[in-house]
């Protein structure tokens with residue numbers, strides 16, 4: 001009998017695929033994450049694997065690579081199934097060893113097209129081991145460097161401060177002074193927990209400020225990385241606290257499409273690019289690659305979700321006793337991307353539009369009634385068409401997403417390098433107009449360097 005392993009974290013998609021495949025005579029084995037999927041493939045040596053790209057515990061790119069590292073599984077056909085229509089993701093998946101790349105929604109005809117010639121499962125020949133992770137393993141996991149609980153929740157002052165709000169490339173100069181020219185970096189504090197969201201160039205000034213504040217005292221910092229595109233990591237080599245031997249830095253994030261988190265940060269400090277290597281930083285820097293979509297940083301509960309951006313990019317939802325902050329820095333709203341793609345191709349596809357709408361709804365549910373939503377708003381309506389598929393959002397859609405979610409406050413973020421202060425002001429004005437027209441309530445402003453938002457003030461100790 002021919003078997004197929006379906007690795008898919010969305011239960012509805014999984015059920016639909018299973019139904020179609022069973023009808024076509026397949027023995028279907030299912031897994032919700034990469035790790036479980038790899039085990040099923042090794043145990044069963046199926047004729048084919050259907051693998052989503054955005055799955056926890058080893059993303060789909062890694063699953064492809066790990067399976068292709070096993071010569072005994074060479075006969076197994078790997079079909080990537082994904083909501084990503086980014087051309088680069090297709091190339092990366094094929095380079096990782098996928099035989100086919102199907103964009104969701106997957107129709108029975110799509111499966112029939114890519115699975116026609118597969119007969120029975122490959123004959124067992126030699127031992128197959130559980131594939132080892134090709135990247136450096138997460139090192140010093142759960143090192144317990146940081147407090148895990150605070151004795152009194154009522155004293156957890158929660159603040160957000162922007163140190164870098166620009167997307168893509170730093171843009172200093174007289175025309176961006178009010179908004180700021182540094183790339184993504186947001187400081188999040190809850191009690192004495194310091195969490196830094198992304199390490200764009202804004203992290204340099206943040207490092208100097210922390211050194212000033214903590215004169216002589218040890219710093220314990222968590223850096224939470226959304227993805228390893230350069231504008232989100234390029235400031236890290238200039239982060240002063242990493243050079244002090246008494247400071248402890250814990251860097252958290254997910255493996256990228258092509259390699260581990262540590263590898264990306266390590267490589268940008270190789271000799272060709274930087275005079276000091278990461279291993280020469282005197283501070284105790286530890287990396288922890290995240291596997292689950294929910295985790296805890298001290299008193300802060302964090303949830304993550306894959307955003308619609310080339311490669312692997314996550315959005316984070318941080319919940320504290322003081323409120324909820326969602327950081328969705330790089331994201332392209334699905335529906336407009338799908339609609340415009342169809343218009344250009346002259347191929348209307350109602351099922352694909354419906355799929356895109358549902359993906360947007362999922363993200364709106366993830367945001368929920370966040371107190372603060374920091375969200376990609378890189379383009380205006382006139383710019384978006386020429387930047388279709390670049391992984392960023394038209395500001396009108398950001399406002400619509402925030403309204404759909406029921407967020408209370410929206411900070412327009414990841415400003416385009418071409419947008420000077422006047423342009424940013426005009427986008428804020430339009431965003432407020434859109435909110436007014438909706439009849440709903442939403443506070444909107446542009447994220448600006450130096451701006452601080454207090455979610456909850458500290459209460460006096462009893």
Ligand SMILES: [Zn+2]
Nearest residue numbers: 167168231330
């Ligand atoms: Zn970015």
Ligand SMILES: [Zn+2]
Nearest residue numbers: 227229309330
């Ligand atoms: Zn990016």
